[in-house]
Amino acid sequence: MSGTAVGPAAGLTRIPASDEPAIETRELRKEFGRIVALAGLTMTVPRGEVFGFLGPNGAGKTTSVKLLLGLSRPTAGEGRVLGAPLGDVAARRRVGYLPEQFRYQGWMTAREVLGLHCELARLPRADWDPEIRSTLDLVGLAGRADDRTETFSKGMQQRLGLGVAFLGWPELVVLDEPTSALDPVGRQDVRRIIASLRDRGVTVFLNSHLLTEVERVCDRVAIVDRGRVVAELTMAGLLREQGTSIRVTGLDGLAETIAARYGTARVDGQWLNVDGIADANVPALVRELVEQGGAVHAVVPMRRSLEERFMALLGVDGAEPASTDPGATP
């Protein structure tokens, strides 16, 4: 057992902060015959953050996860996980993993599956029982601990898989579509668990295409497309990417010219969309439009959702313009 890993038996110590990234890859490439699954993945996942890994189907997300965990070997490029080169066996002691295609020994009970993984993860024998108990509580399976897992629903199996991933409080947890089989309550549980992991300094690598999930829980996201990271953004930065939409008539091209001084302006029919304008500057812009003879019918604050950003980055045709903030009244 690594000295830095912590579990209930060791007390809920926080994982010490480190400048070394949890994951670092450079031009990681994977080919299957003539098919290029991953063209050249370059990214850095800082320690202690919840990192969302997003991309359309076939972007190479699961391939990337398998490379990071040493389940697959890269064709080219390099990477480090928790400071060790990809595929390092010893480093895997400090990593928890929920596969996209999760399945556990059906003939075993949930408690036995967790026991097997305590053994495989080389946890000290004395820690097994408290570790298994707290994990069962954490994922809400305490009541079914002694039932064979083949009697479990898909959602319960995924809860067990999450338990397996969280067992022994690893420094890095890699979750591949962790809520695919869960109901809304289960999804909320997962968000709660991820938040508690982050509080303890655990790095969470979340591979998902559920953008609202990612938006709610992640600190930072990387968007991959055709095997490359096309954007890396922080959620805090995304929140700052705001704009205002103003329905104005009677100014024609002048409205755009005026608005361009406040942000990136674009006219769409009667709507003047201004990206990047600070909230404090909106009254000034409205005043100027009115002074120039414009009739302002509505002013709507806009916030770009992750989904809009995602669609825009992937260049999906017909991407809808930024939506209005549901909380705002025109």
Added chain:
Amino acid sequence: MRSTESIVIVARLTLREAFRRRLLWALVGLTVLIIVLTWWGFSRIAEVSPVTGPVEMLGVSQVLVMLAFMFSFVLAMTAVFAGSPAIGPEIENGLLLAVLARPVRRAEVLLGRWLGLAVILVAYALVAGYLEVGAVGLATGYLPTDPAMAPLYLAGEALVLLTLAIVFSTRIASVAGGAIAVVAYGLAWMAGVVGGVGEAFDSNVLRDAGIVARLILPSDVLWRGAAGALSPTEEVLRGGGVASPALYKFSPFSGSAPDPLWLAWCLLWTVGVLAVGIVLLRRREV
């Protein structure tokens, strides 16, 4: 990190699964039934015609070798059907993903699976084999040439086939891998027959064909060892009217103790094929 630790964890998991899935209990139950029936059958034979002279002993020996042949077939099938789904399906259904993400090497998973199944097969072969020979001895008083060695050879034969099946399972679908292993087992036995004919009639071509087949898959070396160990002694053969005991040894249901070089080859073959399996598994995408 010690490799043996992971191998033992996986082997123990395999054993627990066999117990839990009642595979072992089914084998034990069937074997007890067969042994009781054998004992009863041989007791009846001894009652009808007491096994006192070489002629009766020759008769008992032939039934015993046939039983052993059936037993070796059951063992071979058990080895193949336990080994052929040992790795591949667990990769395909995702069961091994969570295990391989732990500090466990693929080689350790393969060797652990092999070891767990090998323990089951060897224990089964030895317990059932000794009980069978003992039951026949008790019922008739007949003792073959080398009763102590026969179950060991049968266990060895099962290990050879387990090795083949488990290595197939790293790359080939379990049904196909199992079928190929069964066919290979049958061909190896046939090649042994051909080789025996070559020996008996002094044909170099046939003899060499037998040798090549044994080099490729040495299961028949061990079957012939078991059959030889269960064959009657030369005295019984002569007394029973077998004109040429030397020729008798080349029959498919007879044999003699294998040359130590052949036994060494069986060991080397097993290690080599497992090594190939490790390479195949390491190169496989999961």
